[in-house]
Amino acid sequence: MITSQNPYEIGLDKNQANYAALTPLSFLERAAFVYPDHTATVHGDARRSWSETYTRCRRFASALQQRGIGKGDTVSVIAPNLPEVFEAHFSVPMSGAVLNAINVRLDAEAIAFILQHAECKVVLVEREFGALVKQALEMADIDPLVIAIEDFTFTEGEQIGSITYDELLLEGDPEFAWQPPEDEWDAITLNYTSGTTGDPKGVVYHHRGAYLNAMSNVVSWDMGRHPKYLWTLPMFHCNGWCFPWSLAASVGTSVSLRHVREEKIYDLIRAEKIDHFCGAPIVLNMLNNAPDEIKQGIEHKVKVMTAGAAPPAAVIQGMEEMGIDVTHVYGLTETYGPSVLCAWHDKWDDNSIEEKARLKARQGVKAPMLEDLMVADPDTLEPVPQDGETIGEIFMRGNLVMKGYLKNKPTTDASFAGGWFHSGDLAVRHEDGYIEIKDRSKDIIISGGENISSIEVEGVLYRHPDVLEAAVVAKLDDKWGEVPCAFIKPKPGASLTEAEVIEFCRSNMARFKAPKVVVFGELPKTSTGKIQKFVLRQRAEAEE
Template sequence: MADSGVQPGAFELGLDRNAANTAPLTPVSFLRRAAAVYPDKTAVVYGDQRLTYREFYRRACRLASALRGRGLGRGDCIAIMAANTPPMLEAHYAVPMMGGVLNSLNVRLDARAIAFILEHGEAKILITDREFSPVIKEALALSSRSPVVIDIDDPLAEGGELLGSLDYEALLAEGSPEDVFSEPEDEWQSLSLLYTSGTTGNPKGVVYHHRGAYLNALGNMITFGLGRDSVYLWTLPMFHCDGWTFTWAVTAACGTHVCLRRVDPAVIFPLIRDEGVTHMCGAPIVLTLLAHAPDSVKLRFDHVVDCATGGAAPPSAVIEAMEALGFRIIHLYGLTESYGPATVCAWQDDWAALDLQARSAKMARQGVSYLTLEGAVVMNPDTMVPVPQDGETMGEIMLRGNTVMKGYLKNPSATAAAFDGDWFHTGDLAVAHPDGYIEVKDRSKDIIISGGENISSLEVEEALYRHPKVMEAAVVARPDEKWGEHPCAFVTLKEGMEAESEEIVTFCREMLAGFKVPRTVVFGPLPKTSTGKIQKYVLRERAVAL
């Protein structure tokens, strides 16, 4: 064979990275581009408010400028407690634009959890909607930190009070839309901080980087078919995995964000019709609410709406009802640690010929990896060898790629365990089918998913154990037609004690956020192994049979 004349390393020698041929990937660039290409296009709709992409970008720049003017910079944490409103969207660009780390707070958490997050994340600024002032006021009283509080005085908010010395619009007035920002310097730089219940009482802080957010947003855009004419309705909370990164994906597509303060079918159906909504996301509870809404609010629209859902698959009856209303259901799977969606149940044309039950069974699977994810594999967690694709052999879903978190904040042991063997361990037990599609069978972490919210069984158990009459307690998921699942508590009382279910439930309401409170309480001895470990799988079977 003739010598090619190319020496090893020739394609690297003198061909170095520089400012002309490389730049950090960041989702901030999506808004900058949209404002340049479509400055007069409607970017955000909220009630009677309309923002063009030019206005959206300038407001984000003002916020970034104002934060920097107050001495904040790279690595500083800015927390926000807000509904799906324009300030929440603006923060998703402004904070990373000035190098900060955005901490979107779950509006359904109780004061103790919020206080822990503010302390653990070391928030320096807290932007908060006045509707959530009761829980924020209590959380601030419990916290050892005193972040600067900025109020969002939204005229559509219901009740509440102003807690800070400055409101959001006044803060924006401090900034300049002409400021220039060079952040991030490195695409691995931290962009946001989100908390997940995990398997412990205290939530774990999941850290995202700019590269992952950029790529997962593009993955969403491609997977969901978002384009310039897309109109996205915010039925999914933006505090969930930064809106599953759709906060950036819709902008990358130069589509329109339709903000929604609360999920209400009487508001959603008119918005779909009047604004021409083409896409939306939500937990199965959202689909159930729409499918079972009163006929008086089920308005007809003349186009198909793509609706992505995650978590427990919706029942076939809900899928059928949604299809009849004009929705096309897409099933996604992911975790907070994977920037939201990591796999999609990609549609196959031959499924259309199947009956509803068979089609629903196909659609309920977690599917195949996103284009922007390196790998999603079902493995034996002990051997780290992929299980056979027989639809029967159980293993754990493992993820790997650029759209997996940096790790857990201030928790090196949990981070190391999550990345053991150079794969991210999801804790979800699944099978792999002959067509390569993944299907989740159980959750090894004992997490309860109710209405799209993760509930740690250990956190609920901890509350139960504080009741003076409770000797032992265990909490598992019980199927719930409306919420998907709800916490079911099995309780053994101390000798000589008596209690009613309502007494236990009332006690838990004083300790936990409402969605975490057990809806079912069963009294009696707990099943245990010979070593004294509570057999939760037995309790799960009992909960299903109740």
């Protein structure tokens, strides 16, 4: 009998047997069941298995619920990369609450805004930031439960809180029967943007996106089984690009690093046989320029994933020459961290190391779990031609795009106009479809009617043998409107002049793109290693 109704919908309903909401919490449960004795976390001499980690997470989630914390509540954490922060990525959402990992480099006023805007009910604080959080709480009109995270390797600072993390664990049930989210669209974490042009915006992640980006990391980076991962990337930054959940999915080992120091990084790579770590280009540059004696003795394969500012090809080349394989990714807080990557092709293997570095410096193509990616006119949404020349804005859509901005519908609606997420980043698309960022929309330099990419100029500067760090911003000019202004930190012992730098650029790129002003000194950075160009723009205008 033929029916007009779709036969694939008759009696084939969604039910408990054939459907479960996606959540990265399921990765932890599986890791503890399948590999209970495999090492999950390392911090100094302390090591815990996946079974122990799962028990601690269940205890903490249980203790939170017993204190009335549940769905719709926010639990904030202000701490360095420690096992307790790793655990919070599971335990807080297991209680039904939302995790809010806060940038530890923010000032008290910014932290106070975040805590109040998020209506924080609980805040976990490590003693290095105790005085800062105390000051923030005095500014905010909230009274959260303050829990002290104790790190046996660090004794400075001021411990605050009415109870310690370990004391709270004792209140919880080790067999706590936590429940997955009712809906995979439920919020799992809250991450705030930097707020360099106003108050920070609260970016809401959902369980589905966290699950899919965690798996996207595993697939796109070939993490395999039991990777050993070093935390050079802050866990407060897009939830560590979702790698706490990726490590549970791949049953890896999370190795803590309290402060990013080149000698400690190399020591841990050797001692713990680290095979994966993430870091901003500035971290890679630091490792490139470390003394040769601390680089020795790494005889196993190491992979690094980098993003943030576009890494100059020279920085990638330096890492590759040390035998460290670089994967370049791109994303924003609004896209769970990396959602675009420079996927490698075997046919590129025979290229020179310089050409490989140039190819890897491109942002690339959509990650496995991103639905769509385009470079288009920001007004018409018409895709730009794949000519490597025409600049447009990067747009994304799919499951790796945030739920939206907390309590900010107008900005949410604007960012999703036309059914795409508007990144604000400007790029070209090459003939092979790979995208390459040319600038943030606010960082492009328009000189005499010509667009100059600050990233392109920086790439040339990094090729100079005496340049350690470089950044380029626009400086107002009576004749040209804007001209490039370069800020440079020379390598130790190097002697550079403005004239030498300008001539080097003129010899390696179109002359009109060369900096007209060069300033030497330290470059201001965020906690994730990004150079603060808004500070440099202010400095540029003060230069004669």
